[in-house]
Structure formats: structure tokens, C-alpha cells
Amino acid sequence: MATWPTYARLIVAGYGEEADYGVLRSEMDNGIAKQRARYSTPIVTRDATVIVMSLAEKNALDAWIAADLSGGAAWFTWTEPLTGNSVQARLVSGKWKWGEPQGAVWQATCQIETLGR
Template sequence: MAELPSYVRILRDGAGVQFDPGVLASEMERGLAKMRVSQSRVVVQVAATLYFRTRKDSLSFEDWYFNTIKRIGWFNWRDKRSGTVRSVRFKGGDIGNLEPLSAGFGHSKRSVTLEYLR
């Protein structure tokens, strides 16, 4: 399986983890709603900022995105929070805008959302 390239750094800016709990609620006439688990596995979404140190790194990442994972493929990513390697993909195949951090895209970043099944 493909891996997130080693030249891609993940910044803490805008980082976060959220998931849909997969719970159905039935409203009651009185009192609290009754709830039940509707999904055995839930989709976890991880907001991340990918950082590229050089223009070449950002171009290489695009090559990896289009040719290796073919925009929608799964790849291995080391989750720093849990210390495990997870099989993830980009939500909706979207890698966001490439934003320059210095002149000529010498340094740049992309805001992405990774997703996996828990």
C-alpha cells in the first residue's frame, strides 16, 4: 500500500479529529430521546495541514496524488496521537488549495481532511 511521502510534514495548525458517532435518536413525547447505535464502525475525519519545504516537494506530492493513489486511493499514515499506522484517504479526493508561504512557492501548504474507519 502507498504511504504518505516522507517529505510531507503535517503541521499542528488547524489540526483536529472528529467523527460521526453513528447513533440514531428517537424523540419521545416526554423526557429524553431514546438512542441506539446504528453503525458498528464510524468514519473518523482528521483535519490536517500538509507542509512542503520546497517547490519540488509540492510538485512531487501532486505526482504522487495523481499517479500513485490516483486521487481516491488509500494510503498509510502514521497517527501521531495513537502512534499507530492507519489506512486513510483524502475526504472526497480533495487536497485543497496550495498556498504559498514564501515567494515562488518555495514553502507551501495545503489544508486537507483525512478519513478512516474506526
């Protein structure tokens, strides 16, 4: 399994996290609606901003996504930034968006999902 490159750093600005237990909700004819979780382990989706410090690192990250992640579809080992836990993760829908570079610094936005935290 591929491992997230150390040169690609997650920044705090724009970071967001959402846990989804797949809760099913059924409205009742009378009284309060019933709810139940479909998953015992949540799918956690994180809005992430990643920076690299040069065009060479940008090109290396693009090549890593294309080759090692099969265009973003495959799982990779990633260190979750808040807990420091090593988890299996993938890019949501394989989507990755580069913004305009600020000098030599390139910034990309994506969503990263994991099973559990």
C-alpha cells in the first residue's frame, strides 16, 4: 500500500472533518422519529488543503497520485493530523484541485476519507 509523501503537508487553514455513521431516519405516524446507525465505524471525510514547496514536489505528487493511487482511487497509509494515528485513507472521488502558486509554493484542495478516526 502506498504511503502519503512526507513533502506534502496538510495545513490547518480550511481543515474540516465530518463523521458519517450512515444514520437512517424513519418518520413515525405518531411520536418521535426512529433512528439507527448503519455503520459501527464512521466514514470520516476531511476537507484538506495540502501544500508543497516547489514545482518539482507538485509534479512528484501528481505522479504519485497517478501511478501509486491509480488516479486517486486506491487507498494509502496516512498519519491523521489530529491524533497522529496511522490510518488507511483515500481521496474522495479521486479529485484533487491545484490553485495558483504563491511563488514556489503550490496549494491543492481535496477531501480525504478514512474508516474511523
